[in-house]
Amino acid sequence: MTPTTAAVDPDKRTPGRPRSARAEQAIIDAVLDLIAEDVAIEALSIESVAAKAGVGKATIYRRWSSKEDLIVDAAASLKLPVPDLVGEDVRDDLIALLTSMGPSESATKRNHVFTCLSAQVQRSPELQVWYRKVIEPRRERVREVLRRGIAEGMLRPDLDVEVTLTVLSAPMTGRPIGGLQTQIDRGELAERVVDAVLDGARRR
Template identity: 50%
Template sequence: MDHMQAAEEAPRAPGRPRSLRVDEAIISATLDLLAEGTSVEVLSIEAIATRAGVGKATIYRRWPGKEALLHDALATLKHPGPEVTGTSVRDDLIALLSQVGPTNHDPRFAKIMPCILPHLMRSEEHYQAYQDIIEPRRNRVRQVLNRGVENGELRPDLDIELILAMLIGPILVQRVLRWHPDLDADKMPEQVVDVLLAGMGPKQ
C-alpha cells in the first residue's frame, strides 16, 4: 500500500480535508509528469494515478477524463498575482507584468509551457481552455489600462487590446523561450512599461 492510498484509508487527521489532500496529490502528479517531459498525448490517467498513489477510480470520481484534469492542473500554475494599488498606471502595470510567464510561484511552469504550447495550437478545445485560464489575468491588465484612459493618465484613443499584446508579448516570449540571452526578464516589466508609456500618455 502506497502513501496516498494509506492516507485515503487512515482516520482523518487534523488539517486539510482528506479529499483536498487527494485532489492536490493528483494535480501535483499531473504537473510533475508533464515537467519531466511526458507529452500530453502519452500522459495517461493510469500514470497519474500511479504517481499520485491513488486508484484510477479515485481520479474518475473527480474528473471525467484526462482533458478536464489537464485543464485544472494547468490552471493551478497561474498565480492570482499581486493586488494592484491603484496609485498609478505605471506601478500597477509593472506589478501585473512581473507575474507574466514562468515565475517563482511554481518552477514547473517553465518546463511545462514550452512543451504544451504546440498541443494547444493543434487543439481548438485546449486552446480555448488555455484562454479561459489566462483571460482573468489579461483582464486585470485591461482594467488598469481602461482606468488610465478614464482618469487621463493615458490617451483616450488607445487600442487597448493591441496595447495588451505589446505589454505582455515581449515578457512572455523572453520568459518562456529565453529569446534573447542578453535581456533580463526580471527587469523587462519596468522597461517595457516605460517605453510604451512614452507613447500612451496624453498628447501634449
C-alpha cells in the same frame, strides 16, 4: 459473533468533509510531471495520472469531471497568484500584473513544464480554448487597468486596448528565441516593457 466491519475508502468524502489536499496535490504534480516528460496532452490519460500519483481513478473523478478540467487546473497551478492592485498608478499596476505572468526565475521545474505546455497548446486549437480559461482572468485585469488609464486621462482616448494588451504580455509569456531575451534581466523585464509601451500610449 463479531460484527463484520465494512471496508471504507479513506479518501471518500462525506457531506461537509474537506477534500484531501495531499491527494489533490499528488494528482496535480503527476500531471505536470508527465507533461515535463514530454507526454503529449492528447496522449495523457486519467489512468497514467492515477498511476503516477499513486491513487485510484475514482479519486481523480471525484475531484475533476474530465481530463480537460484536470489539465486546466494543473496549468493554473503554474501561474503566480493575480496580485492585489493598489489602483492608484497605472504604471505600478501594469508592472505588478506583468511580473506575475509567465515563468519565474527561481522555479526551474515550473519553467520547464510551462515551456512544454506552451508548445503543446500552440499545436492544438482545442487546448488553446482550455488554456484561455487559465490566462484570461489575468489578461482581463490588464484590460481593466488600461481602461482606467483612459478614463482618468492618463492614456490616449483612442488607445487600442487589445493591441496594447498583446504587446505588454507577449514578452512575458513568449518563449525565448535564439537567446534574444537573455540580454534583458528577467527581474527588470516587466518594468522595461511597461515603460516602453506607456511611452507611446500616454495622452500627449
